[in-house]
Amino acid sequence: MNAAVQPGPIAYPATERGTTVETQFGEQIADPYRWLENDVRTDPKVAEWVAAQNAVTDAYLDTLPGRDWFKGKIAALMNYERFGVPQKYGSRYFYTRNTGLQNQSPLYVQDGLNGERRVLLDPNTWAQDGATALSGWRPSPDGSKLLYMVQDGGTDWMIIRALDVATGEKIDDDIRWAKFTGLSWVGEDGFLYSRFPEPEKGQDFQALNYNQAVYYHKLGTPQSADQLVYATPDHKERGHGAAVTDDGRWAFIVSSLGTDSKYEVHAIDLTQRAAKGWAARPLVTGFDNAWNPIDVIGNTAYFVTNKDAPRYRIVKTDLSAATPNWTTVVAEGEQPIDGASIIGDKLVVTYLKDATTRAAVYTLDGKPQKDIALGELGTAGGFGGRAGDPETFYTFTSFNRPGTIYRLDVNTGATTPFATPTLTFDPDRFTVRQVFYPSKDGTKIPMFIAHRKDVTRPAPTLLYGYGGFDVSLTPGFSATRMAWMEAGGVFALANIRGGGEYGKAWHDGGRLANKQNVFDDFAAAGDWLKANGVTTPGGLSIEGGSNGGLLVGAVTNQRPDLVDAAHAAVGVMDMLRFDRWTAGRYWVDDYGYPSKEADFKVLRAYSPYHNIRSGTDYPAMLVTTADTDDRVVPGHSFKYTAALQAADVGDKPHLIRIETRAGHGSGKPTDKAIQEGADVLAFLAHWTGLAMPPAPGDAEPIMSPANRSSTQR
Template sequence: MPIPYPQTRTQDLVEEIHGHRVPDPYRWMEDLESDEIRAWIQNQNSLTNAYLERSPLKEKIQARMHELWDYERYSPPFKRGGRYFFTYNTGLLNQDIFYWMEDLDAEPQELIDPNTLSEDGTVALSGAAISRDGRLLAYGLSDAGSDWQTWHVRRVDDGQDLEDRIEWVKFSGASWDKSSTGFFYSRYDAPQGDALKSANYDHKLYYHRLGTPQSEDRLIYARPDHPKWGFYGQVTEDGRYLVIYVSQGTAKENGVFYLDLEDPQGEVTGLLTDFDAAYELVWNDETRFFFKTDRDAPLNRVIAIDIDHPHPSKWNEVIPEDKDKLEYADFVGGFFVCTYLHHAAHQVRYYTQDGTPDGELTLPGIGTVMGFSGRGDDPETFYKFSSFTTPGTVFHLDVLNRKETVFRSPDLAFDPKDYVSKQVFFTSKDGTQVPLFITHRADLQIDGEVPTYLYGYGGFNIPLPVSFSVPNLVWMEMGGIYAQAHLRGGGEYGREWHEGGMKANKQNVFDDFIAAGEYLIHEGYTMSPYLVIGGRSNGGLLVGACLTQRPDLFGVCLPNVGVLDMLRFHKFTIGWAWTSDYGSPDDPDEFSTLLAYSPYHNIKNGAIYPPTMVLTGDHDDRVFPGHSFKFAAALQNAQAGEAPILIRIETRAGHGAGKPTAKLIEEFSDMWTFALMHIPG
């Protein structure tokens, strides 16, 4: 029997765009402050909550999620001023606590506990930078998942805050000067209008001197002639130069400028200004700057540029391009530590300062590593390894002697040996081979009727990590398969792989994901009624597009914080920046491509759609929640079948970063409950 959905008003609004008549009957839902939309949110949440409470599974799933989530988690430590800094969570704390130690044998001391800053755990530590002498912490806080940050400064020794307060920071960290008397950061002007909705332009780079009000901060660099440029400042390890990365939206190609901090009359100088490739500083030896770049190397390489002789003819290749993608390059202990992606999983290799290969780091298995921070003369560093079946273990690495030891390891109430994971390759619509990881219990009987959760992303040159997840473990404990597809548009195989899934090629991403589902069915893992698909953000777009293109293929759909209105995404917050990957609705040719797959605009009245639960947060100022509101309303109105179309709107939550543990447990418990309510058996 169809669900009686809350009434959603439509409006007679049709726009003529590039010769196309485009209806938008739910445009009014973009006004997040109206009483009408607030009532709609409350009514939809009441419906969803009541629906999920009907299942006896919810309580059991949530209890097991709590049990497994309750394990110690550490970040890899980093070193400043001879001291060690890291984050730690006992298990169920809503936010990680920031700690420091005088040495590795010392008792950790609490520096900042975000859990004390709000009753519901929604104030998160969104950024942290330790001064070079290890005595001061600049830290950013975000409220309710917003991208906006307010920065403060705290003394390490006694944990007391200074009076410094920096507001309207977004898409920025902090980088301390050599004397630890101030730091560089980027911000926008205070927004005019709704801070969670207004578009963000005119990023500016500032210097803040301790003990002075923000109004006196020195403007280092701004480009009013390029309002879409974004700036990120990084002081070099020797403290002499401020390197300024200049981005244009989310395009991977960037510019690099610099400022000589020892020259009182110095001015910002352009070093790499063609925006022809991606450039990331690894290290500098006086005027010789080492960059990881994909210039003339689609899979990345390391080059050296002398800033006194910057013409490309004078550049030196240090580490040449490899057959695998170079994802990260660090310089610590006198060696380059390079992390490569080999078919979506990490491998780590050492190189001497002149680029000579010098061995590999043996990892515990196929998985993901993060860390390797440190100074060029530090003899040690730390890294964290995890896989689909291995929780994050932190290792200490003696770089000179190539000796690694476990620094911290978690203890969970499960045995990794009870699970198996393998990688396969399937053929997409155009013949492209696409990698897919399949993980499940070792004793699982594969009979073609196994509940299978297929997850993907496929965008912005971002690779999906092969990493551990408590929710995925709970899903597999209950007899499910977790399948992770590494689609085109992502960063698994470099520039060609990314460009194969962007702009006019975006349909390739959806074809890849659909082919992954068909592969799982053809190979006897599952069938359509048992196949659940999910994705977040750009992955939410992925689910929405595949849902509207192939509603017959999937048993349950879970689009989360998705970009679902592809004709108006560029009008809210930072959405304009995504035109580098999606294309612009203002361009007639790119508009046609976007209209062809935009999930909101391709819902068909009278179609039969599978059970769907749309997820979003009311404070999401990355992907405007109006996307999900409009999509859910249109899908509810169009549904001709009896399967439910629900929307779960998290209050005081944003795009996902900094979301409290309690809210994460509730969200995933609801996802698995909804999925299992609609899988046969």
Template sequence: MKRLLLVLLWLVPVAVLHAQIKYPVAKRENVVDDYNGVKVEDPYRWLEDDNSEETRAWAKEENKLTFDYLSKISFRDKIKKRVEEMWNYPKYGAPFRKGNFYYFTKNEGLQNQAVWYRQKGVTGQPEVFIDPNKLSDDGTVSLGGVNFSLNGKYVAYTLQKSGSDWQEGHVMDVAAKKLLSDKLGWLKFTGFSWKGDEGFYYSRYPEPKEGEALKGKNIGQQAYYHRLGTPQSEDKLIHEDKEHPQRFANVSLTEDERFLILNTSEGTSGGEVWFWDIKDPLQKNFSLLVPGFSTEPHVVDNAGDKLLVQTNDGAPNYKLVLVDPKNPGKENWKTIIPEQKEVLQGVGTGGGYLFASYLKDASTKVYQYGYDGKLVREIKLPGIGTAFGFGTERQYNEFFYTFTSFNYPPTIFKYDIKTGQSTLFRKTEVKFRPEDYDVAQVFVPGKDGTKVPVFLTFRKGLVLNGNNPTLMYGYGGFNAATTPAFNPSVIFFLEQGGLYASVCMRGGSEYGEEWHKSGMLDKKQNVFDDFISAAEWLINNKYTNSGKLAIQGASNGGLLIGACMTQRPELFKVAIPQVGVMDMLRYHKFTIGYAWAVEYGSSDNPDQFKYLYKYSPLQNLKPGVKYPATLVTTADHDDRVVPAHSFKFAATLQADNSGDNPTLIRIETKAGHGGGMPTSKRMELATDIWSFVMYNLGMNFREPQNSPEKKPMKAF
């Protein structure tokens, strides 16, 4: 009786808090679009104008409501304190060698941005090279791409402000650590490819119209050459395609600077490759190497006068071929690394060898090959997890790579190319015991029988009583794999007794191009079905129940959450769609959205409209339905997936939801799609999400138990 009374007393504040919610009034306008005879209402179209006073006033009221709600959660301050404690550990990036220095990044723990360091020799004394924390008081200026000139004399890098995809380019004299006068604007989706120490190739967009920088359509990307010490206005145009202004264009040089490679694409899938042999005096422009746009070609390097190309042409799991630029037809290709059972994720180079990274059931495996395709060895890794960083310059015989998993903090290993020996270089000092947690991989039967991999991470001793608080995460799209990785925020949830389930759905790259294709365009519903099947499996196998189940995803993963919560609202208790693509009928009208049409389809196409309309989260919210407790998150400078998606979805959800579950939206300021977000904002967001999730799952805050220090890891 006493236990029942305590439960009832705890439930009362929840009911009261939910009952007190009064949502801001969002006017409905008579806006109707006609899609080949199908009338679709869009009453909150006015929220697409994020510069209007009316939209800003609505967003301000919504934020006030959300933060008032979160502030009333009694254990929110305890969550905030614990999240900060778990985040506060040194985080290192793997070092790499350039010229006389080794460069690496380090965040002391709670610094807003990682600092770039350099040192002479592996055991040298580090010195600060670039500290982006000094570029703004609030940490909202971040460092983007960093590219060194051939001999390491100069470095070109980009700065990103408030999380926007727009970047600004700068050049520094490495020895003096002095900023030069070179400044480049309107950069997006580009790096810098140096030619000697004299200049570099890059891509840019035309300057947007006033007020359109964060939402206007980005078209007309051009490739340029910039000579050091000259203004951007004098840069030499290398490539533009006026007939196809929506195509992307990026240029890069092979390591020996012989071949200039032009990659063009019409979206996030499919590409075309052109080359320019700079050492050939007869070649005056680009020539076609691999025609597009039905495959995914990528030039890895050159082997003398020929090019190594990774491709999925006739090989859904990818292969590596040698292409003669003078006779580039497929009939002349020579296979160097044939297609394998596992999917080839990428090929790095270094020390005169190739390093092929594969995925086996969403876990990394790496093999070292000669340039002739002869297998040298498998590089042994600590276990199931994700590894990256396999490669260096031809002249070096060592490199550093990183390995991580759900319960394995990012750990850096030094690899000797000649001997194949990996040795521990730097382990991450986190105050938690990985041996207290289990990671299991299960294969869930999907709706059509397809086996869907799911990683489960939980504290040892988990009881299968059907009542464990559970968070499911997923992405499922754009040929991107969901692989194991350490996240201190997730460890917090595990510490609180939660179960974390990471679902590897179709649409990703876990099993090659066929896996990707089975979750795109008219087969996108497979992705949602896979996620729903995983949820049902967790419930049927007594891991959790629908009242204890939360779901989370961001960007394309936000679309996933929006679709699943509208298709099966009764299956989930809490939904966290972050920066999601919620309006599938209009996504292609903003910034870079048109590039996703190869993945999603477009409402401009009558046949594609039908399936988009069927699952688009915004259009599938219905009045009178009890939806899960929902916290939508977005940011005011998100120019990847513009805030309008989340704005319209939240306004509609608040109007349609019939239950007493809260439906809130959290709008971050001076932030974008997620890239470059300062640590302070990341921790605040994590605090708010966990507060919302735990409160609505009926969880109480658990004080952490003191854990002894970890024993040092051994080399392998």
């Protein structure tokens, strides 16, 4: 058993306090820790601060009882064979597979459904620390070649490469400065991708991302020879992505202004390239609604849109007509459409019903055929495939069930397992339920609650939320969450406003001037859990990442009395300067513009960095970030933590854990994910009184001192 955590305040590293004060709309805004915005890779002073903070945090975490237990439990729960959803190209099937504890999942290929699988790419051989990942991949239409993206150290910058599938030999291509891009083949010897201009030296992790453009690269040629396909230099803020239809005839350029689901769409007839080049004609203009391409059959293009349908509908138009004439194929219903694809000669449509997946098959004319049988409280994903081929694959998962891969024939409705995980735990020992609770304004909010079935009394609870960017949180398996439940804790997920669980109105209800609803919804979830005997008095921890890190910071400031322990991961903490780095400028769709007075007043009211309440007792807090996060730059977390440590907010620990060679989350190697999960859970368990089951040889459960005495609370 680890040594007990000693009571009393922590001696935090000294942090220089600057004198920066700026006047914004008549208010004096102090920013004493602005120097911590600098890139840790290039500023020795920031690097020293990071090292000093990590030393204090590591020393504290080393004393936590249960840390080793959580590390072992998370590793055991992750140690099972897991597969990605197969994709079929030509006669070949491509999918990822992890044997259990591999840092990265290799990509496999097999010839035919019953063929022998072989490793095509193993990213575990790319870096000694396991932090270089396979981020995305796309086989060519006949399955003979493969495009893939390399992600190093968690950065959003991708390197695009290609190989021959039969031989596994790399094709001599190396595409740089790609970010936020898909991969779309044009024939078998070239592809479309999106990239930004090369940033100034030393600014690749800081500079704003402007002037994204779509390029065509022909295999075997240098990147300098790539053809510019689509760009808007007069509108540098616009982002552009490309998607080629399965028949290879059309390319759609989908343009956006930010993170909001409002697009313009242009179409390129690829059969006319010799005569017209990359001539793009507009299909949708105005950035007013979502327009997500499904595919094209003949000249008929199918899209999912929320134009005149806040919960989405499926429409079609004839591309041979001079002017698009959109007609409804599948009308808007009570449940928002979450996705659609054309498989064989059918439409497969997925819906969200109270944040769980439903799926159905329609004819291409929109006539309902059959529902796809899924579990009750879970998430299904995948459903990719081709027109003319009735075969598709999908995965189904829930909080207590890792993903199982199924093969579906949409013509017959026959479903057969493709890959069923062999687990190290019994899912039936756990229960998952959904409740609906009232928020401050009376709005009913759904919340999932999961725990061991034998946990029948109030228990320390971990409440998770996000609440933004039209992102829907649905049930899914996490070894870290399962470890919390294995220890006897309760896990709760609140589907607060700002997400996409109920369509456009739900998203709009939690953004811009309505952002306070998000914090109210989350606080109301905590109040409900305490009032209804789910959690113990003093046993509520909260957690969120990215926009969810902002959520945790804001709710902790507003309701420190509610929260007993908090984990804010890679959070957006300075709401007055978020739009000054990398992808931050995109977020104005949800947050507003700090440079506009009306938006500034809203942002100023909840910005975590600017609203720490000195003189108020705060819960224990662990902030986590990474040195190479170029999505939400770590300066957000650095500044917030420095301000929290300097404020008079009580003696409970307010620490920051800064991962090295990691970014915003994607591509993180398994060993780092296990260690981070153990650190976070041990911290939250200690400050909520969660007692881990005894390890072999222990006479009693591993109890935190916080559970034995109130003097450290």
